[in-house]
Amino acid sequence: MDKELLLQVKNLNKFFLLKKSLREKNRVYVKAVHNVSFDVYRGETLGIVGESGCGKSTLGRSILRLYEPTSGDIIFNNENIMAYDATRLRALREDMQYIFQDPYSSMNPKMTIRDIIMEPLDNFRKEMNVKAKEDRVAELLEIVGLSRDVMNRYPHEFSGGQRQRIVIARGIALNPQLLICDESVSALDVSVQAQIINLLQELKKRLNLTYLFISHDLRVVKFISDKIMVLYLGEIMEIASSDDLFAAPRHPYTKSLIGSISSGDPRAKHTRVILEGEIPNPMNAPKGCPFSTRCPIATEKCRVEKPALVELEPDHFASCFYV
Amino acid sequence: MKPSNTTPGSPLPSNKKPLLQVKDLSVKFRTEEGMFFAVEHISFDLEEQKTLAIVGESGSGKSVTSLAIMQLLAENGKITSGEIFIDDEDILKLSQRQVQHSILGKKISMIFQEPMTALNPILKVGEQIMETIIEHQGASRKEAYAIALDTLKQVGIPSPEQRIKQYPHELSGGMRQRVMIAMGLVTKPKIMIADEPTTALDVTIEAQILNLLENLKETYKTAILFVTHDLNVVADIADDVIVMYCGEIIEKGPVADIFETPRHPYTIGLLATMPSLDNDNDILPTIRGVVPNITKRPTGCYFHPRCDHAMPQCAQRSPAVFQVGQQAVKCFLYEQDALGVQDGPGVQDGPGAGEVNHG
């Protein structure tokens, strides 16, 4: 199978200025996304996993340029969208969509479901008349497993899972190529979470979608992704295919992360690996390897020097001196 | 064993006296559309040094149960029936002052999900720990300070001499939860309720806190009522499990039995929907439909509209509770074969985990 490159992120940086100062050296930045590069092929799901403050949501939003990246290149369909002006950027929204974590706050509570799903159509399908748009909304609702009767109702009349379906309907309204799902199932109950995961899987096949799936939940990411990227304090620790990553994690952080989740089996109690210490405040991120403060195998070198992301095996990258 | 209308006491025959006994507890909530049950006729026991997990999805009444025990229900919530025994004393019969004086913080303490909002932002953490000691043990400030410092050490807070003088916002999420735990343990209560204590935390921190709770349970000889939605956490920490759905206990039993042979179709479905690390299917098993809103619960068994094994009677009346082995199940499927018979929809030949309503 020929793999077609859809998205290429090169050395992406997003720094937030935290303390203003006239002198550059006095300014304090939070490096939310630091030198991140990766490729996504069409039809693939890339899982982005990490703990709070690892920059996974910032990364997702920066790719859409909802946040303006500090530097780097984002090449989408062979075009560098960093060079886009506001108009072209808006046009790009047709091809890239975003689905949020909280289905309760991602819909305008004063709008009906019809208007919510119709909004992208209003923006991009000016040639469609109201009737055609309404038909499209009904079609979308059916695709996500809701009936067209819900059109005139308001978001608060739905449960979390139903809302997430509506949000997904809005997300696929323009037939995007790339869907960025930012913790899209995290706020849902377990039984509903499974429904939505299945829906996403089904849509991916049906509409030939490519996903960036951002989550803190390793199980979910493992289930849904073809390839997984592990972030820590804004930097890539490891990228590998989903199977490789879980079968043979290379980076000590990935190892502890996988070890720290429960087996889900009461007979196998106390098998969790306890990673000591806490995630450093991103404001005072360590100089060398960001994981060096907690890493069981860290040496002096790790504390002063940043390891590069190296390809250990085909398509398996990690950034650690000791792998 | 004869079916009873309410959930029976401990499923485990035991000569230990339960520390906490909840009998036939019901809680109603007033909404704009009227009064509704948030918790209906639930009963359970918590024994010394055991961890009992209450697991359920949102709206299952698991948090309401724990708040009702602490008598911390919101203004629109009310206990409408039932008894709550702590040390053979029905605390619902005590005055508010008596509960404050001799129960809360002394015999039973509680830790919450969001350590950020659960700590008072303008009081130093030391003060917040000390006040409980001073209130319940009549200690002097100096004594209280020493105890607080010691407890902070116990919960693994580095350089407690400095932390004790800090405000909650100066601590990380994990440290704050440790402070909460220290606050709950400082008076050495026999019972601790932990309401989703790790839900707001990162995975690596969650592992630390769960580990800490297990260790402290040994040191302090505390029984824990652990409220959570996360079955993985339950598998790790619980001795016994209560599964709640729509304000009712639908299944109850030792953790190993529940995970190995779940009986209630809801429990079966719930366990099956968890994505597991070694399952590589394309599609997850699911439970169809959604949890009904508190104001729109169906008749009969609350689960029947979502249940693949629903029978006509399920829509008409609420099933009784049947004892199957160590487990108590509130489902008609076990009516005939109550008491230890294995041919219900168990994993072996019934609606096994893998078969639950794909897609």
Added chain:
Amino acid sequence: MLKYIARRLLLSIPVIIGITILSFIIMKLSPGDPLANFINPSISMEDLEISRQALGLNDPLFVQYFKWIGQVVRGNFGYTYSGNHSISGLILERLPNTIILTLSAFVLSFVLGIPIGVIAAVRKNTRVDYGLTFFSLVGVAIPSFFFGLLVIYFFALVLGLFPSGGMINIRAGYTGYAYFKDVLHHLILPAIVLSLGNIASVSRFTRSNMLDVLKEDYIRTAKAKGLRNKAIVYKHAFRNALIPVVTIFGLSIPFLFSGAYITESIFNWPGMGQLGITAIQNREYGIIMALNLITATLVLLGNLTSDILYAIVDPRIRH
């Protein structure tokens, strides 16, 4: 903390400048020529022009502004048209009286307003709450001049308990403690009238803050610890509810100065407000502008104090 104060001070510099510019513009927009009042029919146009030059009235506006500001910084606000009194002298004479009145009202508003709000919140949805809430609403809704007149009518004219106006009994010529007692006797009614609206808003604000705080998670934690109600309400809830109340320390200062205009004129209290009213009647723009500038500055200082206090009581800002 020091940095925070410094930042606040820095931010108030443009505001001070803005205040003086606005004051200056209003003064310049005032109708009529400041010299018009002195026009002696015998003075020739040439002489008038010379005095205009002398007074700098022909300079470009910004030059006039800087000259004026130069004077103002030295505390010189010029002279009145009629009688040629020094404006700063007039104001200085009145300023203490206004401060006595507003300060008493300020203290009253918080000493009464905060407890009323706390009691109403703790007794939420009881008769006590409804009564206090209704009282607060009436306090906010009643026109202060009408309330002042009612108070004079009942307490001074009908019951004869208090004097109907003025600050001292001039004829008695009291000194020392008797003087103090006499001022206090005159002060009670106007201070009540001036503070009523403020008591009402402070209590409403305190009540709603208290109610918000009582719903916070940490109150639930305090209850779970088995603390007494008193400790829950005062140690945990009240202290948190008080933090936003500090912000209205500053906001109530302009409110009280505004109110002083009316209260002073109804009660013949010899303060700046009364001076202002007379100035309006006599079109003494110099006085009006000086009053504006002084009060605006006082208000700014009040807001600044209030911000700093806020930072002191709230550890989240302090750090």
Added chain:
Amino acid sequence: MTLFKKNSFYDFAYKRFKKNKLAVIGAAVTLLFVVMAIFAPLIAPYEPSEFFFVEGQNVYNKYAPPSDGHLLGTDSLGRDVFSRLIYGARVTMMVALLAVSISTVIGTFIGLITGYFGKLVDAIFMRIVDIVISFPVLFLLISISTIMKPSIWIVIFAIGFVSWTSTARLVRGEVLRVKQLDYIVAANACGSSSLKIILKHILPNILAPIMVQITIGTAQAILMEASLSFLGVGVQQPTPSWGNMLMDAQKLLVLRDMPWIWIPPGIVNLLLVLAIYFVGDGLRDAFDPKQ
């Protein structure tokens, strides 16, 4: 019957409002005053500026106590107090409503712009707000009224231009709160323009607090107008206003012996403002079910 689209936010708010007795009474009283203001010529027995004479003499019937002919007596110029009271409602409401319209439009506009675009625009406008609020409202009003010849229009504009700051601060705060919600980012992500986001997503979601602010602002404008008129720099004689009807009460004689001249306008003023506050509180509770 519902006034609003079923299950919409306003439908729920309306239902909650209807349950609040005080708010409903407040709304009814306010409506009564509105009707009184609109139909003043039909209700008032006389013209507001009509002078009455002592029967058979060429002398004004000044300070006449209440009687059948003059329900609330006459004032210092022999005019019917009752009729002036009713026409006064007209003046009061017109001033208040127009002033509030001005302050709401300015305040909302500035609040939206500063809150949404932030940065320099925000910094500049917020300093301007700081400057304006540093002047006690009445001081500013008096200054404005002294510069320009007092008239109803000056009063309206003065109140409007002085009181926009609270609306602007409120709107700015609300915009900042709403702006960070996911549905705003979502609207941006599906290609909606800034104008559309402001008008379709932000404004409808901050309308509730603005409506509460309008109500409270109206009550405050009524009080400001009354104070100005009472001090003689607001609505001028012979136009009746509840504020200037009380001017006479500054005379000890009137205050002590002729309560009919000053108590009724004071009472109606209090009643109307109180009623509007009840409505405002009711709206706030109806819009915010958490309370």
